[in-house]
Amino acid sequence: MKKIREHVHGLFKEIPDSEIKKSMEEEIIQNLDEKVQDLIEAGKKEEDAINKAIVDFGDIEDIKKELEQSSAAKQKLKLRLIFSLWACGLIVALCIFINLYFTPDIIWFIFPVFVIIWWPFILFYRWYENRL
Amino acid sequence: MLSSDTIRGHLDSIILRLIIEKDRYGYEISKEILARTDNKFKIKEATLYAVFQRLEKKELIKSYHGDVTHGRKRKYYYITTLGRAYYREKIIEWEATKKIINIFMEGLE
Structure with a gap:
């Protein structure tokens, strides 16, 4: 065989x-x-x-279509996750900079960071869920 | 040997029906379709696996590996609750479709 x-x-x-x-x-x-x-x-x-x-x-045209669809969807999720990580990183860095530069005595940057971190968290969850 | 687009649109239902009856594997399903239709409809096996893939992604069916036969493990499919509901939905849809198409396909010679 x-x-x-x-x-x-x-x-x-x-x-x-x-x-x-x-x-x-x-x-x-x-x-x-x-x-x-x-x-x-x-x-x-x-x-x-x-x-x-x-x-x-x-021929396996049908199978190809099915498999490509699922891999294209995965690619998209991955791209979104990467984008959100970068954007989140930049915003957090900006917050930390403003905080330390203008008001080094009060640590307030934690609060906006807490909010913004949900964005990559959610996308990470979706991406992870799709991988299983 | 019929292999029309009309039937292609209902492959999901055909395969779901066979899996609802009992857990089955790919080759068994293609044999069963051929036998039940008196060799009038033959499903291309490549198409069959594409349908499995689609149904599994939609969580209408799930699979498990059976015992070793002919030196390899068969991959069996079984129906999920969602799959049953989807199939029932499809029956209702088919009844309605049949009536509509019949309006235009009958009575004129």
């Missing part, structure tokens, strides 16, 4: 690696192997059985 494995890996070549991709490849290989077994039991030669299973399988 090496041929099946090679064919499936070939089909998935262009799709970026991910856990989902790996498990889907394994699933497809398992199912195709079983189909080939069935065809052989029904009296086909191994060569023919493998070829039939491969032809019946069709």
Whole structure:
């Protein structure tokens, strides 16, 4: 059944690696192997059985679309998280600077920092949730 | 062998139905569809896995690995509560759609 494995890996070549991709490849290989077994039991030669299973399988445009959609969504979340971290960092730095420069006796920058920190927190949570 | 766009639009429902009946794995589902339709409709396996992926993402079905068969573990799918509700929703929708389309598909020879 090496041929099946090679064919499936070939089909998935262009799709970026991910856990989902790996498990889907394994699933497809398992199912195709079983189909080939069935065809052989029904009296086909191994060569023919493998070829039939491969032809019946069709092209993977649909699968590609599904997998790309999920990876595009992840990319977007990641980008937002990075943006929020940078923006939050800059605002916090500004607050600390103003605080220490103009009113070094009163530490008030903690309060705006507490508020602004929720922004990356929320995005981090969403990104983390999506990773699972 | 029928493989029209009309059916493609209802693949989710077809597959959900089969998974509601009992936990099933990919190859079993493609065989079952062929058998039940007297070989009139054959699902491309590549399409089947795309549908699994979509349904799993929407949390309508979930999967687990079964016992080892033919040297490998089968990946079984089972229905979630959400999946059942979605399927019931689809039945109602289909009944309504059927009536509307029939208005224009019947009575003229």
